[in-house]
Amino acid sequence: MKKFLCLLLTFLIIIILTGCKKETEKNITDTFEAAKERGKFIVGVSYDLKPLGYINENGVPDGFEIDLAKQIAKIILGSENAIEFVQTQGYNSIFLVASKKIDFLIAATTITPQRQLTVAFSDPYYTTGQVILVHQNSDIKKAKDLNYRKVIVQLNSTAEKTPRLYAPAAILVGFKSHQEVYDEFKRGKADAIISDEALLKGFIMENPSEYKILPFKLTSEPYGIVVSNSPESAFLKKAINDALKQLRSDGTINRLKEKWNL
Numbered sequence: 001m002k003k004f005l006c007l008l009l010t011f012l013i014i015i016i017l018t019g020c021k022k023e024t025e026k027n028i029t030d031t032f033e034a035a036k037e038r039g040k041f042i043v044g045v046s047y048d049l050k051p052l053g054y055i056n057e058n059g060v061p062d063g064f065e066i067d068l069a070k071q072i073a074k075i076i077l078g079s080e081n082a083i084e085f086v087q088t089q090g091y092n093s094i095f096l097v098a099s100k101k102i103d104f105l106i107a108a109t110t111i112t113p114q115r116q117l118t119v120a121f122s123d124p125y126y127t128t129g130q131v132i133l134v135h136q137n138s139d140i141k142k143a144k145d146l147n148y149r150k151v152i153v154q155l156n157s158t159a160e161k162t163p164r165l166y167a168p169a170a171i172l173v174g175f176k177s178h179q180e181v182y183d184e185f186k187r188g189k190a191d192a193i194i195s196d197e198a199l200l201k202g203f204i205m206e207n208p209s210e211y212k213i214l215p216f217k218l219t220s221e222p223y224g225i226v227v228s229n230s231p232e233s234a235f236l237k238k239a240i241n242d243a244l245k246q247l248r249s250d251g252t253i254n255r256l257k258e259k260w261n262l
Contacts, residue, residue, distance in 0.1 A: 030232040032239060035103055036077065043069050044088035044096050044105040044226075048179040050202030051260040052108050061085045064260040065106045068125060071252055072225075075243040089177050094119055097226045100233075104240065105226035108199060110158045120233065121224030122240045125253065126262065128198040129217030130159050133185075136212050140192055143218060146170040150190035152181050159194045162218055196221050198262055205261075 035041050045061055046053035056062035070080035077083075086102055093109065096102045097119050111121045134140045140149065146167035153159045155174040163170040173190050175181050182203055185193050193200065200213055225240055227233045247253050256262075 031100070031103060031228065032233075032236040035236070039077070040082045040084050041069075041073055041077065041103045042084050042086060042101075044093055044102040044107060045069065045085050046089070046107040046178070047087045048177060049108055049199055051205070051262065052198060052202070053106075054202070064126075064256055064262055065108070067256050067259070068247070068253070069106050071247055071256075072240060072243045075246060076239050094226065097228055100228055100230075103227070103236065108196060108223055109226050110196075110221045111224040112158060115226075116229075118229070119226050120229040120237055121226055122237060123244055124222035124224055125244055126198070126257070127220060127222045128196045128262075129221055130162050130194055130219040131197045131200060131217055132214045133193040133195070133200045133203070133211055134191065134214065136210060138191065138212075141214070143167055143216075146192055149192060152185055152190040152193045154178055154181050154195065157195070158219070158221060159196070162194055166218060194218070198223075201261065 045065060047055050047061065049063070049065075051063050053061060053063040053065045066085070069083060069085075073083040074080040086096070088096055088102075088105060088107055093105050093107055094115065097105045106125075109115070109121075111124060115121070132140070132143065132146070140146065143166035146163060147169040148171065149167075150171045150173055151163050151167070152173045152175065153163065155176050160172075160174065163172055173184070175184060178195070178199060181193060181195065184190065186207075197213065197217065204211055204213060225244075227237045227240070244253075
């Protein structure tokens with residue numbers, strides 16, 4: 001009887017452990033499988049970062065990152081239309097990924113050690129650098145000329161700390177969104193903007209005779225696609241990296257960069 005009970009107990013333990021293993025394997029691919037089941041990715045993008053992500057004249061998301069996200073969806077899910085875009089802004093974008101409100105984020109997000117404590121990143125898909133934008137007739141020529149001048153930066157961005165490295169006496173003015181940054185600069189609230197060159201190019205394109213970008217970079221900013229750092233998103237991260245590798249090797253990323261003048 002005791003021998004029978006021991007065998008029965010062993011059998012039950014094996015069943016339980018096998019079930020746990022299967023459940024764990026299921027959970028590990030949960031984010032990817034959930035997207036497959038719904039037939040689309042839910043992707044966070046920017047609506048005010050021309051030429052990366054913005055709303056075009058037809059009222060739909062457009063830009064380099066929008067096109068890139070569509071190509072990723074085409075490779076992974078079989079259609080570039082298998083995607084739903086959700087507007088995000090700097091101060092809430094990382095939270096949306098960490099809380100799994102969106103599958104991934106592609107919105108000019110620089111890969112940093114601090115952010116990697118909260119979320120995971122794909123391999124870089126584009127590298128830019130922070131630059132200084134000024135009025136065409138400005139006497140600001142070098143970074144140190146920003147001392148005792150008002151400099152606009154976006155809050156919670158990597159540009160928030162840069163002025164202190166080059167011009168410790170600069171007077172910082174911060175805003176939550178890129179659109180606020182541009183609008184306030186147009187109103188004369190500051191002498192310069194420090195931001196990523198990729199972002200400021202769109203602003204220059206719309207105001208070519210009024211503003212200019214100084215011809216040097218202050219930093220290097222590698223952009224990555226952001227996913228949750230939980231085990232459930234590990235397979236999705238791998239799938240995105242595999243897609244990026246394919247899009248680099250077949251020249252798609254370079255063609256998109258040329259299309260958007262990046």
